[in-house]
Amino acid sequence: MEQPTFEAYIKKFDGYLQKYFPPKDAWTPADEAVYKPHDLYRIPLKEAEDMQLRSLKWTFNYQYTNNKMYQNFCKERNVSPSDIKTTDDLVKIPLIPDTFFKDYPTGRDFALWLGNIYTGTLPKIVIKQKDPTFDEVINAFNETGMVVSYSSGTSGRHTFIPRDRRTFNISEYTIVKSAVAMIYPLWDYSMDGMLLMPNPKRTNVYAGKVCTIFFDAIHDVQVAIDRDISTDLIRMTMSGEKGLKSSVVQYFAKRESAKMVDLIIRWLENHEKTEQKIALVGAPFILAFVMEKLQREGKGFNFGERGGVATGGGWKAFEGQRVPVVEFRRQVEKVLGIPEKYCLDLYGMVEGNGWMAHCPEGHYLHMPYSYYKGLVLDEEYKPVGYGEWGRFAFLDAAAYSYPGFISSGDKVRMLEHCPVCDRPGPVLEPEVKRAAGEDIRGCAEEVRRMLSSDLSSGE
Amino acid sequence: MVTFHEMKEKGYIPQRTYAKLMIGGGVTLTKTLLLNPRDLKKLRVVHPGEERFVRPPRPYEIPPYHAGMKCGVTTEKYLRPTLFCDPCAPDIVAMAHALGAFQKSDYEYTKAAFEFVKEKLALEIVPMNPVDETLRRGSGTCFHLITVFIALCRAAGIKARYKMFAMTMIKSWYDALVGADPLVKKWYDSMGYFMIEGEGEAFVDGKWTVAHVGPTAERQASAGIPITTFGEDSIGAWFFPIPGTIMTMESIPYGLGGSTTLLKRIAPASMERVNISIQRQEAMGHKVIEEAGGVAAYDAMARKKLGPKGPSIGLTKPQAISFEG
Numbered sequence: 001m002e003q004p005t006f007e008a009y010i011k012k013f014d015g016y017l018q019k020y021f022p023p024k025d026a027w028t029p030a031d032e033a034v035y036k037p038h039d040l041y042r043i044p045l046k047e048a049e050d051m052q053l054r055s056l057k058w059t060f061n062y063q064y065t066n067n068k069m070y071q072n073f074c075k076e077r078n079v080s081p082s083d084i085k086t087t088d089d090l091v092k093i094p095l096i097p098d099t100f101f102k103d104y105p106t107g108r109d110f111a112l113w114l115g116n117i118y119t120g121t122l123p124k125i126v127i128k129q130k131d132p133t134f135d136e137v138i139n140a141f142n143e144t145g146m147v148v149s150y151s152s153g154t155s156g157r158h159t160f161i162p163r164d165r166r167t168f169n170i171s172e173y174t175i176v177k178s179a180v181a182m183i184y185p186l187w188d189y190s191m192d193g194m195l196l197m198p199n200p201k202r203t204n205v206y207a208g209k210v211c212t213i214f215f216d217a218i219h220d221v222q223v224a225i226d227r228d229i230s231t232d233l234i235r236m237t238m239s240g241e242k243g244l245k246s247s248v249v250q251y252f253a254k255r256e257s258a259k260m261v262d263l264i265i266r267w268l269e270n271h272e273k274t275e276q277k278i279a280l281v282g283a284p285f286i287l288a289f290v291m292e293k294l295q296r297e298g299k300g301f302n303f304g305e306r307g308g309v310a311t312g313g314g315w316k317a318f319e320g321q322r323v324p325v326v327e328f329r330r331q332v333e334k335v336l337g338i339p340e341k342y343c344l345d346l347y348g349m350v351e352g353n354g355w356m357a358h359c360p361e362g363h364y365l366h367m368p369y370s371y372y373k374g375l376v377l378d379e380e381y382k383p384v385g386y387g388e389w390g391r392f393a394f395l396d397a398a399a400y401s402y403p404g405f406i407s408s409g410d411k412v413r414m415l416e417h418c419p420v421c422d423r424p425g426p427v428l429e430p431e432v433k434r435a436a437g438e439d440i441r442g443c444a445e446e447v448r449r450m451l452s453s454d455l456s457s458g459e
Numbered sequence: 460m461v462t463f464h465e466m467k468e469k470g471y472i473p474q475r476t477y478a479k480l481m482i483g484g485g486v487t488l489t490k491t492l493l494l495n496p497r498d499l500k501k502l503r504v505v506h507p508g509e510e511r512f513v514r515p516p517r518p519y520e521i522p523p524y525h526a527g528m529k530c531g532v533t534t535e536k537y538l539r540p541t542l543f544c545d546p547c548a549p550d551i552v553a554m555a556h557a558l559g560a561f562q563k564s565d566y567e568y569t570k571a572a573f574e575f576v577k578e579k580l581a582l583e584i585v586p587m588n589p590v591d592e593t594l595r596r597g598s599g600t601c602f603h604l605i606t607v608f609i610a611l612c613r614a615a616g617i618k619a620r621y622k623m624f625a626m627t628m629i630k631s632w633y634d635a636l637v638g639a640d641p642l643v644k645k646w647y648d649s650m651g652y653f654m655i656e657g658e659g660e661a662f663v664d665g666k667w668t669v670a671h672v673g674p675t676a677e678r679q680a681s682a683g684i685p686i687t688t689f690g691e692d693s694i695g696a697w698f699f700p701i702p703g704t705i706m707t708m709e710s711i712p713y714g715l716g717g718s719t720t721l722l723k724r725i726a727p728a729s730m731e732r733v734n735i736s737i738q739r740q741e742a743m744g745h746k747v748i749e750e751a752g753g754v755a756a757y758d759a760m761a762r763k764k765l766g767p768k769g770p771s772i773g774l775t776k777p778q779a780i781s782f783e784g
Contacts, residue, residue, distance in 0.1 A: 073770035099699070100769030106703040108782055115777040122779035130784055157699060380763040407766065 003185050010038045013180050016189055017216055020173040022166060028062075029054040030397040033371035034170050039181045040368040041357070041423045048425065051370040053087050055397035060084055060093050063403045067119040070096075070403040090373055091383050095393050095407045098351055102157045111137045114148060118162045119401050134158070138204050146401075149206035151350040152313075159350050161206070164401040171353040172213035174368060174398070175346065178357040179281075179310045180217070182344055182366075186308045188277050193218045194267050196282025197313075198225040206350040207283070207313040214281060222267060224260050224286060257289070264290045268301055268336070277306045280336075284311040284345070288323055291335040302337030309338055312346040312355075325363065325430055347432055351406045353398040356428055362420025365428040371397040374426060376414045377407060386416045386426070409434060466713075469541050473712040476704055480625055480655065481714050502726035512734040517597030519579045522557040524549035529561055531616025537662065538618050541710030544606045546613035548591035560615035569661040569668065572611040573689040576672040580604050581741070584733045586723045587716035600719065601657055601673035602711060608659040608672045618662035621708045622669065624700035626656050656698060660707065669693075676754055677744030678737070685761040686754060 022031055033055040037043050061081040063070050077094045104113045111127050123144035129136050138148045147168040150158040180187040200212040215221050271278050309332050329340045341360035348355040354372030356365035367374050375383050376390040384390050392412040396404030411433040418427045466472050530547040558571045583598035590610040593603040612619035659670040671693040676686045723730055751757035
């Protein structure tokens with residue numbers, strides 16, 4: 001079959017996803033920067049810079065005008081929309097530390113907290129419980145059409161972000177468009193997909209929820225984890241929490257994981273017998289477990305150029321088993337027979353709506369620079385130039401329902417261009433690390449560390 | 460003899476969250492200890508040639524107590540004596556007067572008490588004891604130190620209370636050290652329940668003002684964090700409690716004293732090692748402050764690194780949100 005042009009390929013893709021587009025007559029500069037470009041990573045620099053400035057100016061003004069909390073935050077820093085005139089002024093936009101979204105109250109106050117960080121007019125929300133759980137509050141918000149989602153909270157605390165439908169649509173559309181653009185010409189609506197994530201319809205975990213669009217982007221999707229995932233369940237399985245209830249949950253989670261690995265292997269075996277294109281999309285550690293079992297059993301596949309792998313979301317509780325991205329791609333090629341150019345990782349955060357996607361040529365993380373400006377901050381939180389390591393921060397014009405101007409806890413190095421491919425925009429080094437945190441130890445922590453270290457010493 | 464009513468009233472009976480953490484921790488730790496009895500030996504043995512802990516001399520004098528010195532304690536909540544905290548103990552009263560009780564404004568006095576406890580008393584892991592003993596020794600755990608602050612406030616007629624919370628793990632350390640060794644992980648995780656930290660709070664000028672008296676400037680410098688001032692909360696800055704675990708209490712509850720005594724009994728060598736490690740941190744912090752050009756210079760530098768604070772958020776009720784029931 002003849003290979004479609006990139007334009008035809010994306011046009012066809014957009015055709016399936018029309019429900020994620022706002023009506024064209026209601027497009028803001030941010031919508032234009034997201035939906036207009038065919039390829040978010042190949043916009044000529046000058047054109048992208050104009051789009052970026054226009055969209056970020058518009059969104060900053062929108063947040064300043066419609067979010068009292070953020071307006072006060074800006075006023076304390078003597079910054080207002082009139083200060084943002086040129087691209088150089090964008091760094092003046094006040095950044096909210098990501099820890100802010102991890103510092104929330106419980107019960108009914110949690111609903112108020114979400115309501116107070118929300119930008120714009122809230123829909124009518126009714127909380128029925130006297131002392132609601134996080135999930136009960138989130139479900140009450142989401143019944144109105146909003147999409148409140150959260151991070152996996154590996155460190156014991158979730159990040160909660162309230163998105164309206166418009167913001168969430170952008171988040172979903174851009175994640176899948178980023179991957180589809182980078183794996184050109186592999187995507188085809190008729191391909192089959194395995195989602196290595198919880199069923200998006202049964203969880204509010206952002207990494208899972210944002211994959212809802214996968215069901216619209218290809219015709220047949222199977223999910224690896226098809227059960228309800230609540231904040232409590234995540235806490236008990238991810239944080240290593242002890243106790244009877246947690247132990248029971250962890251025991252069943254382990255059993256379910258083994259079943260999940262078998263299910264994915266069966267799916268791969270079935271697809272090996274066909275000519276069908278396949279896509280494995282989701283958490284890298286799940287695919288790593290699958291490949292580990294296949295290797296243990298001396299099995300392997302050869303999907304060749306009809307297979308693609310897109311990972312994201314990091315290694316979470318399995319950080320200790322992390323495989324470097326280069327090694328991971330080699331394993332995918334060796335065990336599944338999928339070429340390295342079709343094994344890509346996407347880097348994004350629950351707080352943002354921009355996806356940095358590996359290019360197939362060099363696997364550098366490309367930034368969607370028409371609506372999203374990445375910054376690298378030094379130890380004193382001042383922006384540094386290209387080539388320097390530092391804390392990642394971003395200005396996200398696509399965040400309507402909360403201020404998406406955020407400094408993260410990730411350590412990155414940004415380059416002006418990809419050293420390998422010819423896409424013109426900025427990139428991040430392929431592997432993202434955690435920035436070193438402050439290490440304050442209270443007295444209980446001092447005792448705990450010493451006892452742990454003494455008890456496990458080999459003497 | 461304390462009556463049941465008094466126990467309940469003063470908060471000697473642990474709050475639900477606290478009790479849950481303690482019971483859960485007790486069960487898990489007992490199970491781990493029972494399954495690994497040989498490991499226990501390691502907690503008791505100080506090896507020949509190993510460094511021993513020597514408590515440094517107390518860096519302050521306790522002024523003499525004179526009969527007739529006023530003590531501000533009443534029967535009112537947060538102003539009365541509680542477990543391990545007798546504000547009218549003579550040494551406490553004398554120190555309160557030396558710090559300006561009944562002479563300075565409430566704010567000035569509590570600030571002086573905060574600075575005294577934070578910078579003059581050292582962190583040392585010892586069993587819980589009455590507050591005047593802590594003052595005489597010049598050291599204690601964060602709960603000893605908070606108790607001294609609270610006693611000094613109550614002695615001056617200023618309401619004061621404890622704020623306790625359960626901590627999440629410190630991810631960077633956990634990934635680097637704990638996650639790498641399954642044995643360390645096993646022990647570290649089973650002690651997770653006991654990760655209770657605390658601060659003091661004094662009722663000054665109509666509001667509760669936080670006093671994070673636990674770490675000295677040197678210990679904070681050794682960790683690379685700014686030096687906490689009076690009224691500055693460690694929560695949300697470098698302590699991130701597990702949501703829903705922040706508790707305010709009039710008294711240290713039953714159980715905390717017993718658990719620290721038990722710890723000393725079963726793990727005397729480990730406790731000694733903790734105290735030596737704390738002394739090393741103090742020395743390291745001293746060097747860091749010196750190299751930075753003094754406390755103020757160090758603090759300014761550390762605050763820059765801490766990054767900007769997040770927005771402040773008032774929990775006003777948006778009209779669109781309604782609560783039933």
